[in-house]
Amino acid sequence: MERLICCANTSAFRRDRGCIHVYGSDLELLEQSVICLLPFLRHFSNEDIRKATGGFGRIVSKNSLGSVYKAHFQDGFVATVKEVNAFHQEKDAFFGYVDVLGRLHHRHIVSLRGFSAGPERFLVFEYAENGSLKDYLRDYISREHRNPIFQLGLLILELITGQSPGKEGTDLVQWVQGSNNTHVVHKMIDPDLGNNYDSKELKDLLTLAKLCTKRGAKPTFSIQQILRYLQMKVESLMPVVPHM
Known part of the structure; x- marks a missing residue:
């Protein structure tokens, strides 16, 4: 069934099997679709970010892939x-x-x-005290491996198990890459989930995590394809908006 989402002052975005299909090539439409579908996310300008970070002076950490800042926005956020x-x-x-x-x-x-x-891109996360950026913000782009596909797989494993990955993710990766782990999957599930999960969906995610974290093998899929797959999984859980 086709679903249609209309946003004020924007074009329509067709959803087919959970994927966003943007009519036209203008990426501004894609940006508007994200804003519409995730209205709780705030959209900041680069100037907003610059002011909030004291002219990019409040650096928490920095590497070749980018910097992390503490930000104080005008509204107190x-x-x-x-x-x-x-x-x-x-x-x-x-x-x-x-x-x-x-x-x-x-x-x-x-x-x-x-x-x-844009033109520079930033993600704005809730601020965590006590140096929690290091402990909780496990941004797969900024880790030692610097392979976004590997790190996305590691992030999926963390979400499923509720466990820290160990040094460079070796503990969770060794587990998921093990050939005989299917009979102990239930023991690795995050207790917070209880029984509120679909076994098939869980196995699908574990398979994806295993493919993403397989060492020494060149991925046969792109980060865009993985994100699209996850979007489809998420959208399949959302209620259908009838076609108007």
């Missing part, structure tokens, strides 16, 4: 701002990333509160 250079040439992938992160709610993941799309 305090946040952690992550510069995202990995998607510099792939704006569609950036919005896919925002879409997935915006739907994640987990005790081990700091919630995404907003984003800034």
